[in-house]
Amino acid sequence: MPELRRNPVTDQWVIIAAERVKRPHDFRVPREERRHTACPFCGGHEEETPPEIWAYRLHGTAKNSPGWWVRTVPNKYPALTIDDLLAEKHQGIYQTMSGVGAHEVIIETPRHLVDFEEHPVEQVEEIIRMWRDRYCDLRKDPRIRYIQIFKNHGLEGGASIEHTHCQLIATPRVPKSIEDELAHGIRPYREETGRCIFCDMVSQEKYARERMVLEAEHFVAFCPHASRFPFETWIIPKRHREDFGAISEYEIKSLAWLLREVIERLARALGNPPYNLIVHTSPVNTAADSGYHWHIEILPRLTRMAGFEFGTDYFINPTPPEMAARYLRESKPPELRPH
C-alpha cells in the first residue's frame, strides 16, 4: 500500500510507492571505464585552471604548481561572479538582481583515478577543512547571504568533470529551500516546543533505530522518514550546531570517518551510484540566530524527476527508507577489495 509521508522540516510530502519497491540490485550502477587520466584538475596541470584561490601544499612549493593535496580554483564558467555591483531592478511584476556571488571548485586530490570513498580518511578531513576555510573566507563579504557547499558525482548526478571535486556557490540571497525550512519547520517547531526540530529528529531516529545507518562520536547517519530518493542519507551533528563554519577539529575528524564510511557503503550496495552531497547550513550575514541545525544530505540519483515531481513537488520513492537503512547497516566490505 502506497504511503504519503511529510517532511516535518520542509513540509514537503513524498510518496513511498510500495507497488514499485526497488532493492539495491534493481539500481546497481556499473562502474564505467574511466576515460581520462590527465585533466586540468590533475597534479602537473595547474596551468590549465584559473589561478588558484587557496591550496594545501608542501612548504616551499609555488602557487599553481604541483605539491598540493587539496586545491580550490574559481569555476571556469561561474554561475555567479564576485566583481559586480549588487543592483536590483523591477519591471512590472518582475524582479531582477545582478548575479553577485562566487563559484569555486575544490579539487579533492591531484590523482585522477580516485573516487571519494577511496580517499584515506585523513584526506577527507583535509577536504572538510577546505570546505570550512573557503566558507569562512567567503562569509566576510557582507553581500553574501548563503554559502552552498556541494558535490556532484556521476553523469546522472550532474558531474561534467570526472576528476573528483566539490563545489561552492555563494549567493546574495537566502535560498528558498532554506527559507522554507526555517519558515515551515524550524521556527514554528521552536515556538511551539522550545526545541530544535533536528535535535528531536536525531533523538527519535536513535530511539526508533529502523532508519539508523551509523553513528560516530559527534554525528549520526540515517535515512530520513520522508526520503525523496532511494537510499537518501542524512548526516547530522548530535549536538545543536547552527553554522557549518564553526565546526571544530574534533568534529571534522568524526565527520570525515562517518562521511567516508557512508559513501563507501552506498557504493558497496549500489555499485557506483551517481549522487549529490549537499551541506545545509545557516544563512550568513543576517541579523539574529536563525535556529538552523547544519547537516549533510546525500541524494543518490537513481530515479528521475519528471512531470509529476515538477508539477506537485511530491517525490515518488520506490525504496522505503527503513529498507534502505537496513541494507546500509548490514553492508559489509567484500573480502577482497581491488584498489
Added chain:
Amino acid sequence: MPELRRNPVTDQWVIIAAERVKRPHDFRVPREERRHTACPFCGGHEEETPPEIWAYRLHGTAKNSPGWWVRTVPNKYPALTIDDLLAEKHQGIYQTMSGVGAHEVIIETPRHLVDFEEHPVEQVEEIIRMWRDRYCDLRKDPRIRYIQIFKNHGLEGGASIEHTHCQLIATPRVPKSIEDELAHGIRPYREETGRCIFCDMVSQEKYARERMVLEAEHFVAFCPHASRFPFETWIIPKRHREDFGAISEYEIKSLAWLLREVIERLARALGNPPYNLIVHTSPVNTAADSGYHWHIEILPRLTRMAGFEFGTDYFINPTPPEMAARYLRESKPPELRPH
C-alpha cells in the same frame, strides 16, 4: 553578467548564467532509432494493459479491443491507488497518510511510431478532451484534492515507455507547489491589486513581446521571465480561467493548435528534446474559489538538476528566455519534412 530573476508566482529565483550561454545547437538531441514497434500500448495489444477505464472508440467495438483512438488505462505500477481508506498517522514529529488517489495512463494513439507533434491537430483535440473527461470524472471522488495531468517525453524526461502517452495522478492533498503559488504569488497579489497575477503576466508579456512565442485565439505561449530550463514555455488562457476542467470546446480547438505548434517548434529547434508537459490548475473539492489561473508548463530537460539546485531550489539556466523565445518565434518548417 549573470542575473538572478524572481518568479513572482512561486517566489523561486533562477540564475540566468550569462557566462555559459547556450543556443539551440548546443543542445541538439538526435532522434534515437525507435526500438519497438509493438508494445502493450499499441492497437491490437489491448489485453496486455490493465482493463481500460475510458476510450474514444468506433461505435460497436468492444472494450479492450482495437477500434479506439485515445485510450485510458490504470498505471500498472500505480504511485497511488483508489481502493484505500484515507487514514492519517502521527509518530513523534512525523506524519503519514495512506496513499489514496489514482494513477492513470492516457495512450494518445494506437500507432507506435508517432510523437506528439506528429499527431494531426484533431487528434490533439481528442487528447485534450480525454484529459478533461478523466479530470472531471476523478474530481467526483471527494477524497481527491488535486489532479495532476502531465506528459514525460524521452529518457531524460523520465519516460520509461516509448509509445507516446500522458499520465494523470490524483492526490489526496493539495501539492506544495500549488500551495506555494497560491500563498506566495496569487493571493498576496490579489489582495494588493485586486487582480490575477497570471492575467497581468499575460498583459505584460504581450506588451513586452521579447519573450512571446505564439498567440492563438484563446491562448498565448511565451518563455517565462524566470525560466528554470532552457526553452521553458508556458501556455496560458488569455481570459481568467481557474479550473482546467471547465475548458470549452472553442478553447480545446484553440489550445490543440497552439500546443501542437509549440511542441513542433521545440522539436525543430532542438531535434528531439526530452521534456515534461505539466498542467497546473486549481485544487478540487476545496471550499472557496482559489484565484488560480490554469496553464500549461513545458519544461525541456536539456540541463541536469544537481547539488546546487537541490540545496538551494535555485535553478541555473544557461539560455536567457528572450533568446529562446526569439528562436521559437523564428522557427520555420523545413522545406521537406519526412513523415
